[in-house]
Amino acid sequence: MSLEQSWVESANARDHDFPIQNLPYGVFSPLDRPDAPPRCCVAIGDMALDLAAIEEAGLLRPGGARGVFAAPALNDFMALGPAAWEAARARLTDLLREGGARDLRDDAALRARALVPLSRARMHLPFRVAGYTDFYAGRQHAWNVGVMFRGPENALPPNWLHMPIGYNGRASTVVVSGTELRRPLGQLKGPDDAAPRLGPSERLDFELEMGAVVGVGNPMGRPVSVSEADEMIFGHVLLNDWSARDIQVWEYQPLGPFQAKAFATTISPWVVTRAALEPFRAPSPPREKPLLPYLHEPGPMLHDVRLEVALAPEGGEETVISRTSSRELYYSSAQQLAHHALCGCAMQTGDLLGSGTISGPERDSFGSLLELTWGGKEPLTLKGGARRAFLQDGDAVVMRGWAQGEGWRVGFGECAGRILPAPDFAG
Amino acid sequence: MSLEQSWVESANARDHDFPIQNLPYGVFSPLDRPDAPPRCCVAIGDMALDLAAIEEAGLLRPGGARGVFAAPALNDFMALGPAAWEAARARLTDLLREGGARDLRDDAALRARALVPLSRARMHLPFRVAGYTDFYAGRQHAWNVGVMFRGPENALPPNWLHMPIGYNGRASTVVVSGTELRRPLGQLKGPDDAAPRLGPSERLDFELEMGAVVGVGNPMGRPVSVSEADEMIFGHVLLNDWSARDIQVWEYQPLGPFQAKAFATTISPWVVTRAALEPFRAPSPPREKPLLPYLHEPGPMLHDVRLEVALAPEGGEETVISRTSSRELYYSSAQQLAHHALCGCAMQTGDLLGSGTISGPERDSFGSLLELTWGGKEPLTLKGGARRAFLQDGDAVVMRGWAQGEGWRVGFGECAGRILPAPDFAG
Numbered sequence: 001m002s003l004e005q006s007w008v009e010s011a012n013a014r015d016h017d018f019p020i021q022n023l024p025y026g027v028f029s030p031l032d033r034p035d036a037p038p039r040c041c042v043a044i045g046d047m048a049l050d051l052a053a054i055e056e057a058g059l060l061r062p063g064g065a066r067g068v069f070a071a072p073a074l075n076d077f078m079a080l081g082p083a084a085w086e087a088a089r090a091r092l093t094d095l096l097r098e099g100g101a102r103d104l105r106d107d108a109a110l111r112a113r114a115l116v117p118l119s120r121a122r123m124h125l126p127f128r129v130a131g132y133t134d135f136y137a138g139r140q141h142a143w144n145v146g147v148m149f150r151g152p153e154n155a156l157p158p159n160w161l162h163m164p165i166g167y168n169g170r171a172s173t174v175v176v177s178g179t180e181l182r183r184p185l186g187q188l189k190g191p192d193d194a195a196p197r198l199g200p201s202e203r204l205d206f207e208l209e210m211g212a213v214v215g216v217g218n219p220m221g222r223p224v225s226v227s228e229a230d231e232m233i234f235g236h237v238l239l240n241d242w243s244a245r246d247i248q249v250w251e252y253q254p255l256g257p258f259q260a261k262a263f264a265t266t267i268s269p270w271v272v273t274r275a276a277l278e279p280f281r282a283p284s285p286p287r288e289k290p291l292l293p294y295l296h297e298p299g300p301m302l303h304d305v306r307l308e309v310a311l312a313p314e315g316g317e318e319t320v321i322s323r324t325s326s327r328e329l330y331y332s333s334a335q336q337l338a339h340h341a342l343c344g345c346a347m348q349t350g351d352l353l354g355s356g357t358i359s360g361p362e363r364d365s366f367g368s369l370l371e372l373t374w375g376g377k378e379p380l381t382l383k384g385g386a387r388r389a390f391l392q393d394g395d396a397v398v399m400r401g402w403a404q405g406e407g408w409r410v411g412f413g414e415c416a417g418r419i420l421p422a423p424d425f426a427g
Numbered sequence: 428m429s430l431e432q433s434w435v436e437s438a439n440a441r442d443h444d445f446p447i448q449n450l451p452y453g454v455f456s457p458l459d460r461p462d463a464p465p466r467c468c469v470a471i472g473d474m475a476l477d478l479a480a481i482e483e484a485g486l487l488r489p490g491g492a493r494g495v496f497a498a499p500a501l502n503d504f505m506a507l508g509p510a511a512w513e514a515a516r517a518r519l520t521d522l523l524r525e526g527g528a529r530d531l532r533d534d535a536a537l538r539a540r541a542l543v544p545l546s547r548a549r550m551h552l553p554f555r556v557a558g559y560t561d562f563y564a565g566r567q568h569a570w571n572v573g574v575m576f577r578g579p580e581n582a583l584p585p586n587w588l589h590m591p592i593g594y595n596g597r598a599s600t601v602v603v604s605g606t607e608l609r610r611p612l613g614q615l616k617g618p619d620d621a622a623p624r625l626g627p628s629e630r631l632d633f634e635l636e637m638g639a640v641v642g643v644g645n646p647m648g649r650p651v652s653v654s655e656a657d658e659m660i661f662g663h664v665l666l667n668d669w670s671a672r673d674i675q676v677w678e679y680q681p682l683g684p685f686q687a688k689a690f691a692t693t694i695s696p697w698v699v700t701r702a703a704l705e706p707f708r709a710p711s712p713p714r715e716k717p718l719l720p721y722l723h724e725p726g727p728m729l730h731d732v733r734l735e736v737a738l739a740p741e742g743g744e745e746t747v748i749s750r751t752s753s754r755e756l757y758y759s760s761a762q763q764l765a766h767h768a769l770c771g772c773a774m775q776t777g778d779l780l781g782s783g784t785i786s787g788p789e790r791d792s793f794g795s796l797l798e799l800t801w802g803g804k805e806p807l808t809l810k811g812g813a814r815r816a817f818l819q820d821g822d823a824v825v826m827r828g829w830a831q832g833e834g835w836r837v838g839f840g841e842c843a844g845r846i847l848p849a850p851d852f853a854g
Contacts, residue, residue, distance in 0.1 A: 136682060172558055182771050197719070198721055244770070258595065293853060296854065344609050344691070345690055423650060427652055427720040
């Protein structure tokens with residue numbers, strides 16, 4: 001097919017993250033105006049298109065008289081629902097494509113106001129996180145962790161092949177890419193210690209995940225089908241579910257992960273829409289056990305998003321330490337959302353569903369250091385010679401993801417974070 | 428001591444829930460004006476004092492020029508912090524006490540506007556729930572459930588005596604007393620079944636808890652001491668953590684309770700302030716194992732709140748099926764909050780911390796049907812002869828709580844909910 005091009009030239013570069021086929025949503029403020037309130041945007045090539053400016057100019061008004069884009073979060077726009085998302089995407093595509101509407105392209109003053117170079121934009125958390133739920137839908141990851149925590153005979157929990165198991169995470173510490181985070185303190189207890197001690201985590205890890213962003217919810221008491229769930233999803237982000245393995249192993253029985261995960265979760269600043277990922281749909285793997293009808297998928301519901309993780313010591317160069325794809329998931333976001341609402345749980349605009357760690361079948365495709373170093377026993381060697389079993393202070397973890405077409409891609413940008421030393425605290 | 432009296436006569440009745448010593452906060456709208464926006468109030472005797480009216484009249488302005496009470500939630504007021512809470516309490520006490528300020532008492536028009544009989548008020552959820560975390564701090568409950576789920580040799584998890592273990596719950600389904608709820612659907616699997624099936628829970632239960640309401644938070648990455656945590660707590664509510672035991676037993680390993688708890692959590696409409704409960708402070712029980720210093724309490728941090736649970740079949744009369752006290756908890760809310768923030772988790776205005784089920788040592792002081800009927804094997808007989816192992820459709824559960832002085836009490840009102848049949852859904 002002959003691909004649509006944009007008059008924003010940088011969007012047409014081969015394999016750029018943000019071609020006109022992508023148009024991911026974010027929230028930005030101009031670097032040179034630190035007190036300007038954040039507002040919504042889409043990325044096009046190397047630019048952020050300020051949607052509040054476009055809305056104010058009357059070129060796109062999805063909320064009618066009530067504006068939705070002059071806001072520090074996408075929630076008001078997301079809450080308008082799938083028809084509004086589709087209409088906005090069609091209008092933005094027309095405003096930005098070569099040969100499309102001339103309202104923006106030919107208005108030099110509006111262009112100057114509305115198109116801000118990404119190099120001069122500060123990105124914010126793109127939406128208010130209503131609730132954060134983390135699933136466990138990677139088959140290889142569940143197996144790997146199960147072997148290390150419980151041994152091979154109990155590796156895969158008995159319920160795992162019957163439902164997308166998950167747990168409620170902590171929404172207040174979901175942060176945008178680039179936010180630095182403190183190494184967590186917690187109770188640590190080795191298998192031979194008589195009692196726990198208080199200390200900074202010594203087994204600090206990342207988890208490579210995708211996050212699904214719920215655009216519209218369901219009322220309490222009203223479950224939804226997988227098809228309905230799919231329609232409720234506005235888009236997807238990259239997600240790093242930072243984890244403290246030593247805190248986790250001591251606390252997680254019987255109520256699940258808590259402080260081991262609550263200190264930080266990083267997401268990409270860009271929400272890539274479900275519409276942009278549509279050409280990259282992929283089927284779930286064959287079911288090892290039949291699923292109950294409420295989890296049946298009406299069609300392919302995964303996406304083939306290529307993923308990589310790079311690690312850089314302080315002042316050092318990046319080493320890519322894992323490459324995999326979101327095709328490796330066993331359950332789709334739509335299945336997770338349908339399962340989440342099954343009991344009558346009300347889902348809300350701004351809910352974030354972590355996929356669970358995505359690990360491929362090979363050692364260099366695992367999605368966490370726990371797996372890549374097999375419980376810390378086989379450290380990785382980075383460029384420059386540094387060795388890592390788990391993360392050290394000053395380390396930066398950078399995740400990248402993109403769906404690959406032929407010469408073009410739909411990219412997520414980066415999901416990055418750097419570790420600061422633990423706080424000085426004794427109680 | 429000679430107790431303060433109010434010129435609102437009903438507040439002076441012996442053992443009334445809402446004397447002038449209480450002044451619990453809530454959110455109401457007048458029954459006879461269904462489209463009036465909800466606003467904040469305190470209860471005094473049989474009346475709700477409309478705080479938006481008091482604020483508008485200039486008698487109490489904790490937020491200065493910016494009003495905080497003409498709002499459908501207490502969050503803006505709570506976010507002002509402990510000094511503002513204390514000043515508001517002092518001012519309200521003075522406005523309402525016999526012999527105090529005459530600004531309200533002597534202004535007939537304002538009194539008529541601002542004092543609304545509770546019988547003509549509809550109560551709403553008192554605050555926007557930012558996050559809901561449920562702990563497991565009842566020693567007897569943890570033991571009872573542990574015996575039933577894992578046997579007596581593994582009843583108390585190894586971490587239990589070292590930290591207040593908890594898990595993140597679902598904030599979107601926290602509802603106010605009086606809200607009806609649908610029996611949840613879920614995956615059910617008996618121990619001898621080859622595979623799970625979809626169905627309405629057959630082991631639907633309540634859990635008797637208290638909830639601590641976080642008034643002000645801490646920044647991400649900054650743990651807090653138990654003393655600081657205590658100051659961050661605005662007040663307490665009664666809490667029913669509805670639970671589906673059959674969904675729970677199949678899903679909860681290894682990630683903890685999820686759909687078994689996510690369908691509904693009911694709280695009382697009244698938030699009883701920490702200040703009102705101050706005279707009822709009680710020490711935690713002796714520590715069976717020494718706690719790490721960050722969990723040390725600077726003084727008595729529990730409260731002696733007497734609790735009871737009543738069950739009424741549809742159209743039938745109430746039977747009180749359990750009586751206990753919040754003194755039975757092993758960890759205080761302040762300890763729970765300090766532990767929650769230990770990893771650097773940001774706590775926020777409106778966070779709700781469930782205490783965990785409160786069970787006393789005797790069979791008739793257990794805080795759930797699971798315990799009262801010992802796993803459903805020994806059903807209760809209600810007045811009128813109905814028997815219950817777990818909840819049936821149409822059943823109402825009513826919790827009540829109060830701290831008892833000599834002839835006076837600080838009460839919470841009711842925390843009530845009724846079960847509707849499961850929704851008709853197959854996927």
